[in-house]
Amino acid sequence: MSTTADRSQALATLHELSQAVLTISRHLDTGEALRRIVRAARELVGAEYAALGVPDGAGSFARFLVEGMTDEQWAAMGPLPRQHGMLSVILHDPRPQRLDDITADPRFAWWPAAHPRLTAFLGVPIRDCDEILGALFLGNTAPPGNGRGFTEQDEELLTVLAAHAAIALTHARLYERERELAIAEERTRLARELHDAVAQKLFALRLTAEAAGGLVDSDPRRARLHLGQISALAKDAAEELRAAVGELRPAELDEDGLAVAMRKQIDVLDRAQQSRGGPRVTFRDEPISALPPAHEQVVLRVAQEALHNALRHARAKRIEITLGPLPRGGARLSVVDDGVGFETQAGAGAGAATNANAAERGLGLASMRERADSVGGRVLVTSAPGEGTAVRLEVPGGRPA
Known part of the structure; x- marks a missing residue:
């Protein structure tokens, strides 16, 4: 029984x-x-x-x-x-x-x-x-x-x-x-929207510019009005382009690559923190093999999330970010601060994460782990009260299964 x-x-x-x-x-x-x-x-x-x-x-x-x-x-x-x-x-x-x-x-x-x-x-x-x-x-x-x-x-x-x-x-x-099919469909939709919206504005720009050119000598006042319209049309076209492609991939990754994009962002952030008496934020990197675009985005987003958590919760004097290679390909990211630290779930037991800051930090850690999982990577978090926090991300070099 x-x-x-x-x-x-x-x-x-x-x-x-x-x-x-x-x-x-x-x-x-x-x-x-x-x-x-x-x-x-x-x-x-x-x-x-x-x-x-x-x-x-x-x-x-x-x-x-x-x-x-x-x-x-x-x-x-x-x-x-x-x-x-x-x-x-x-x-x-x-x-x-x-x-x-x-x-x-x-x-x-x-x-x-x-x-x-x-x-x-x-x-x-x-x-x-x-x-x-x-x-x-x-x-x-x-x-x-x-x-x-x-x-x-x-x-x-x-x-x-x-x-x-x-x-x-x-x-x-x-x-x-399904996601790959959806991406292909979305690209087709974007191409269609770009043609329908932006192409029309570019056509209007050309016609307005031609009209302005024909009025420069005979009617300068009307020519200046056309030039104002050209400026407005160009601004609208730029905004529509930005809205269409802005979510596809961070522009700085395409332009600069991962390490340079991270260094630029962190340098700007460090100067802003120094101007207001915040922590020193530093970045150090070693050469890494080329990563798939999705993996680069994960590294960048996890770095941003970990930095956000450190700046918001850690009360640190120094935050150090490093990017380097894994022995068998891929990349390793670490974001380490010397702040107040916190009880990790393993060490805190059932009473962990009972206040708003801990709950918000927990959501941030969950988001980072989900991003890492999406490309077959992993996030490891080490922390203890009074001993700072280290967030470490590892992503493989190839396409995940």
Whole structure:
């Protein structure tokens, strides 16, 4: 006979699984759906660690989400893992892998020095028919050191979650295709609007200029009136052009490139802060490989959001922004301040983010993480009261899966 605790746990399990499924069915953010699935896998199976990896087609991962580790622990691990050892096995073998001790398996390779020690291991591929889209991994049964391995029931539950992850990833692919079609349609619409609106104004400009030219000698007063009309028409045309293309891509990225655009913005911001007694804002960069346009926009927007948070909340004396390369391509951004800091969610428990500033900062962090997820990147936040805040973004160099 089941106890009240058993029934409560079962209800909690159903609720978490339901939330993951609803997130997918409502076509919400794919990153959030996958995070819910990873969280559900860890909690429902009772694992110390859980992860979900989506390959990038180049030997690494376009997405790699982890539960059970703090941002500090994750940052200490270094770049995203490559597909080696058991990670590679699960991405190429359709069968689940359930091991009492992963390090004793001959297929085990290695892990970074900062990687947590794993014994019990359970991995299940995320499949769409015969195609493997990714994998769910669990490490160590909780509580740590209990000597228990994963069970057949755990494997069945993880297989169910992997099926829902496959739905989320399939939806993401469909959404990407729809988005590309929508972009093509939007470009066609913009071209049509530019032709209909701006082209008409340019035609009017030409006619007015010709009329003004013919009146310069015979009627200077009327010529000056025509010149005024030319100025007004030119202003209208410029505004319509700006409205049409302004949201497609920040102009400074096309003109200057990422690093130069960031330096210009930060220099202007620093001068403004110095004039009003604000913090010193500095920028340092190292050469990076060319990034896809969407990735550049994410880096720029996350830098702007992190700077906004620091200026609004940190009460810092100095904010340092750095941009540099990742070892295997891509870019790393960091925004570090020496301000008051705050309790991260991992360290604050249930009482975190109870005031308006913390809630607003939380929304900013969520926005940055969503932007990073959209290109297969990740955002790590390190902070503590009185110790400042560091926001670090990593984006891959290629197109995300």
